Amino acid sequence: MISDLQEILSINAKGMKKSAIRELLKLTKDPEIISFAGGLPAPETFPIDELVGITTKVLREDGEKALQYGSTEGDDRLRELVAENYIQEGFKITKDNICITTASQQGLDLLGKIFINRGDKVLVGLPSYLGGLQAFNAYGVEMIGIEFDEHGMRSDKVEEVLADLKTKGEKPKFIYIIPDFQNPAGVTMPEFRREEIIKIAKEYEVLIVEDSPYKQIRFEGKDQKSLYALDGEGNVINLGTFSKIFVPGFRIGWVIAHKDIVDKFVMAKQGTDLCTSPFVQKIAAKYIEEGYFAKSLKETIQNYKEKKEVMIAAFEKYMPEGVTWTEPEGGLFLFVTLPEYMDAEKLFPKAIEKKVAFVIGSVFHCDGSGKNTMRINFSYVNKEKNLEGVKRLAEVIKAEMK
Amino acid sequence: MISDLQEILSINAKGMKKSAIRELLKLTKDPEIISFAGGLPAPETFPIDELVGITTKVLREDGEKALQYGSTEGDDRLRELVAENYIQEGFKITKDNICITTASQQGLDLLGKIFINRGDKVLVGLPSYLGGLQAFNAYGVEMIGIEFDEHGMRSDKVEEVLADLKTKGEKPKFIYIIPDFQNPAGVTMPEFRREEIIKIAKEYEVLIVEDSPYKQIRFEGKDQKSLYALDGEGNVINLGTFSKIFVPGFRIGWVIAHKDIVDKFVMAKQGTDLCTSPFVQKIAAKYIEEGYFAKSLKETIQNYKEKKEVMIAAFEKYMPEGVTWTEPEGGLFLFVTLPEYMDAEKLFPKAIEKKVAFVIGSVFHCDGSGKNTMRINFSYVNKEKNLEGVKRLAEVIKAEMK
Numbered sequence: 001m002i003s004d005l006q007e008i009l010s011i012n013a014k015g016m017k018k019s020a021i022r023e024l025l026k027l028t029k030d031p032e033i034i035s036f037a038g039g040l041p042a043p044e045t046f047p048i049d050e051l052v053g054i055t056t057k058v059l060r061e062d063g064e065k066a067l068q069y070g071s072t073e074g075d076d077r078l079r080e081l082v083a084e085n086y087i088q089e090g091f092k093i094t095k096d097n098i099c100i101t102t103a104s105q106q107g108l109d110l111l112g113k114i115f116i117n118r119g120d121k122v123l124v125g126l127p128s129y130l131g132g133l134q135a136f137n138a139y140g141v142e143m144i145g146i147e148f149d150e151h152g153m154r155s156d157k158v159e160e161v162l163a164d165l166k167t168k169g170e171k172p173k174f175i176y177i178i179p180d181f182q183n184p185a186g187v188t189m190p191e192f193r194r195e196e197i198i199k200i201a202k203e204y205e206v207l208i209v210e211d212s213p214y215k216q217i218r219f220e221g222k223d224q225k226s227l228y229a230l231d232g233e234g235n236v237i238n239l240g241t242f243s244k245i246f247v248p249g250f251r252i253g254w255v256i257a258h259k260d261i262v263d264k265f266v267m268a269k270q271g272t273d274l275c276t277s278p279f280v281q282k283i284a285a286k287y288i289e290e291g292y293f294a295k296s297l298k299e300t301i302q303n304y305k306e307k308k309e310v311m312i313a314a315f316e317k318y319m320p321e322g323v324t325w326t327e328p329e330g331g332l333f334l335f336v337t338l339p340e341y342m343d344a345e346k347l348f349p350k351a352i353e354k355k356v357a358f359v360i361g362s363v364f365h366c367d368g369s370g371k372n373t374m375r376i377n378f379s380y381v382n383k384e385k386n387l388e389g390v391k392r393l394a395e396v397i398k399a400e401m402k
Numbered sequence: 403m404i405s406d407l408q409e410i411l412s413i414n415a416k417g418m419k420k421s422a423i424r425e426l427l428k429l430t431k432d433p434e435i436i437s438f439a440g441g442l443p444a445p446e447t448f449p450i451d452e453l454v455g456i457t458t459k460v461l462r463e464d465g466e467k468a469l470q471y472g473s474t475e476g477d478d479r480l481r482e483l484v485a486e487n488y489i490q491e492g493f494k495i496t497k498d499n500i501c502i503t504t505a506s507q508q509g510l511d512l513l514g515k516i517f518i519n520r521g522d523k524v525l526v527g528l529p530s531y532l533g534g535l536q537a538f539n540a541y542g543v544e545m546i547g548i549e550f551d552e553h554g555m556r557s558d559k560v561e562e563v564l565a566d567l568k569t570k571g572e573k574p575k576f577i578y579i580i581p582d583f584q585n586p587a588g589v590t591m592p593e594f595r596r597e598e599i600i601k602i603a604k605e606y607e608v609l610i611v612e613d614s615p616y617k618q619i620r621f622e623g624k625d626q627k628s629l630y631a632l633d634g635e636g637n638v639i640n641l642g643t644f645s646k647i648f649v650p651g652f653r654i655g656w657v658i659a660h661k662d663i664v665d666k667f668v669m670a671k672q673g674t675d676l677c678t679s680p681f682v683q684k685i686a687a688k689y690i691e692e693g694y695f696a697k698s699l700k701e702t703i704q705n706y707k708e709k710k711e712v713m714i715a716a717f718e719k720y721m722p723e724g725v726t727w728t729e730p731e732g733g734l735f736l737f738v739t740l741p742e743y744m745d746a747e748k749l750f751p752k753a754i755e756k757k758v759a760f761v762i763g764s765v766f767h768c769d770g771s772g773k774n775t776m777r778i779n780f781s782y783v784n785k786e787k788n789l790e791g792v793k794r795l796a797e798v799i800k801a802e803m804k
Contacts, residue, residue: 003607005663008517008609010516010517010518010522010541011519012515012519013515013516013517013666013670016666016670016673038471046465046466048465051461051469052457052461052462055454055457056454056458059454063448063450064450066651067649068442068445068448068649068651069645106674109673113414115410115412115415116412117412120412131673134672135673138515138670138674173410205405207410247469247470247681248469249468249470249472249679249681250679251677251678251679261407264411267418267419268415268418271507271510271533271536272511273504273505273507273653273675274507274533275653276653277652277653277679277682279649279651280682
């Protein structure tokens with residue numbers, strides 16, 4: 001009853017926190033603020049004209065099915081098309097290894113639903129994607145943070161933790177990895193590190209969850225094979241999404257996994273939202289089929305590459321001594337490290353005053369570390385604003401340094 | 403790891419069952435089968451032409467926002483429009499009492515997430531909507547079934563159970579009620595019964611969840627005020643959806659509740675799918691704004707009214723003595739009771755042989771009762787097929803009676 005609401009909440013709900021990012025985003029509604037805070041794709045990459053044509057076609061040719069309930073596992077044609085892309089990358093899959101989700105955030109939620117009992121452990125990066133931490137947290141997970149080096153999650157630390165847990169007769173439910181242009185760290189894990197972690201996971205019999213929303217957005221350097229493809233034995237669950245490579249507004253993602261695992265996702269999804277909108281799924285499928293997807297993705301990559309270059313140049317020009325940043329080969333983010341004595345959280349209100357926003361790095365650290373770090377998005381605003389925003393941010397940092 | 407998948411599942415996932423309905427629906431893909439099994443709206447009610455125009459407008463006028471991430475609570479304009487409809491019905495709400503969900507199935511899932519710890523109790527109807535049972539079950543709920551009379555859930559039984567629990571120092575998290583044209587029973591709860599249950603719930607300090615996806619589809623008789631409006635104190639959570647009154651393919655539903663409760667839904671939804679597709683939300687808002695919704699709803703009601711009449715006439719003509727059925731004043735379903743000695747589950751494969759399908763009633767009963775009942779949908783197929791299907795079904799029942 002509403003009078004004792006706090007009391008009757010589930011234990012998990014009592015432990016839920018509003019996403020710091022989404023709360024911060026509200027602050028940034030002020031049009032004068034240059035926001036590096038969100039992980040939003042650039043609106044100018046949205047193929048509005050093409051979608052008018054495609055949507056009309058879908059409604060005219062397949063409207064009765066597009067507007068009806070669909071199957072829980074997702075639209076057959078879309079699953080085939082998604083599978084084709086991954087098969088080219090070396091995945092040994094068919095459409096039956098795919099369950100369409102209501103964007104990859106639902107994939108993360110279903111992972112929790114399927115695997116996590118209150119108190120279960122999972123291994124996550126230090127840092128790691130906040131939406132993942134939030135989704136697992138909603139199931140009462142206990143997170144063990146694994147330190148990073150320049151190649152991403154440290155395999156020696158993974159082994160150390162697994163060995164330690166083993167002596168206690170325990171093992172985590174999975175290892176959560178964002179291998180490509182990691183959010184927030186911007187680091188890409190090289191194949192040798194992927195192989196090391198796959199080997200360790202196999203030895204300790206632990207599943208790997210590979211969350212890879214940006215893999216296709218590579219500006220330079222060599223593509224690193226997916227953990228799913230490298231493993232080849234169904235011990236990796238791969239999460240993908242259209243949110244960063246097409247449009248987030250459709251809320252379409254997918255889980256790629258061994259058929260037995262896909263089966264569990266389908267079962268869990270049934271009770272969660274029955275199915276993802278067949279309307280948007282059919283639009284996405286038609287969009288790919290007609291060749292628009294490959295073309296617009298190329299343009300998106302070029303757009304973000306240019307924005308990243310402008311931003312890196314601005315960092316080099318304006319940032320004071322003692323501030324460092326990652327130079328990602330793709331994706332949407334830079335990760336910035338301030339001198340150890342500084343606290344990004346204290347900097348935040350001052351940055352807002354100067355009309356520039358970022359995300360404080362500590363929210364990506366399950367152990368609360370990373371106080372002197374921040375995540376900077378370069379995909380959303382235009383190049384001029386990227387430049388101007390970095391200038392403002394550098395001033396705020398310099399003022400704080402004095 | 404995939405080799406010990408069964409072992410590493412969460413306790414809740416181990417207890418999940420695939421929806422009997424959705425599995426049965428697969429059987430009915432045979433185009434020769436007349437399916438009364440699903441709860442699907444009639445495809446001829448989908449406003450395809452209007453949606454071509456509306457969708458084009460949304461993309462042209464508001465494409466950058468429609469294709470971007472949206473707020474977790476939902477599109478402001480859509481929430482205003484939904485609120486307006488309910489305000490006319492006597493709800494004292496604003497848009498801030500509404501959280502848009504990825505159809506009402508997500509509302510049910512979030513209810514579980516927010517309130518249910520493993521072993522917690524909720525009161526549900528005997529029978530009750532399978533998707534609700536399934537969503538709560540995924541959180542390890544213990545369901546207490548409340549018997550029905552001709553007015554729906556029996557208030558005396560509700561009080562009996564609550565009193566009994568109280569002596570043990572327990573109380574359920576909520577009472578789950580589908581008051582209008584109940585799925586599957588087809589019964590509408592009259593206002594006096596609603597008032598009785600509200601009073602009892604208040605006395606025992608238990609929340610009520612009112613799930614009402616069909617309320618607007620009334621063919622005849624007097625509209626009964628919502629429990630939410632009758633209560634007026636925020637102790638009722640109301641779930642609504644466009645799935646039966648517009649299109650299910652958009653996957654748009656909503657939760658109406660006290661602001662403090664809406665806040666919990668928003669928080670839980672963040673980790674679940676971030677937001678419901680702004681694209682479909684903006685299309686729905688524009689569709690309502692331009693006056694199409696009110697018009698097409700009228701046509702849908704007329705369509706289903708005629709189908710129901712044909713079906714009732716067919717039941718009267720073909721069904722043997724001993725078979726009874728509800729005559730709903732609205733909604734999508736008839737509920738059929740066979741003689742006590744009969745078992746609808748045994749009848750099912752024989753019906754499939756004769757190319758007609760239904761849902762066995764026992765799946766709607768949390769205690770496994772209702773073996774001699776079945777749910778019959780009349781909205782999906784056309785009138786001729788409704789007639790022919792009842793004829794086939796009557797033959798199967800008669801053959802089984804001998």
